């Protein structure tokens with residue numbers, strides 16, 4: 191049997207506003223899946239917890255300071271370029287102005303999501319939201 195591919199831990203932030211809208215950002219030029227929409231986050235560095243990595247990534251990428259990160263769901267994705275474990279955390283509190291420090295775009299979204307394309311690893315999150323919110327019908331546009 192083949193050895194499983196090594197897994198890269200990724201911390202992902204699901205920022206939710208009081209009205210239920212959630213933040214999506216586009217992947218910057220130069221990264222794999224450039225232009226695809228996702229929840230902001232990035233790889234956990236050695237010695238960091240998921241919560242620490244999330245706070246760092248959101249500070250570096252979108253310029254905000256987050257309050258508590260609430261672990262929500264995890265998902266392993268096997269991409270051609272990597273095998274990743276996405277650690278999705280909900281975040282309800284943050285301070286600072288949003289700044290797209292890597293030239294991304296941002297969008298506050300609701301179901302169904304209108305920005306496209308969305309990253310494959312983002313689609314299950316939209317389905318979790320749909321279940322949580324009793325949303326029927328498509329979660330995003332193809």
Ligand SMILES: Nc1nc2c([nH]c(=O)n2[C@H]2C[C@H](O)[C@@H](COP(=O)(O)OP(=O)(O)OP(=O)(O)O)O2)c(=O)[nH]1
Pocket residue numbers: 200201202221222228229230231232233234267269272274276309310311312
């Ligand atoms: N941030 C984020 N990454 C996701 C999501 N869904 C998903 O499959 N991924 C994948 C894409 C990448 O393979 C990996 C995240 O790595 P990344 O390239 O964004 O991480 P990073 O900011 O640390 O990048 P770098 O230092 O390697 O440039 O997780 C998502 O919703 N958000």
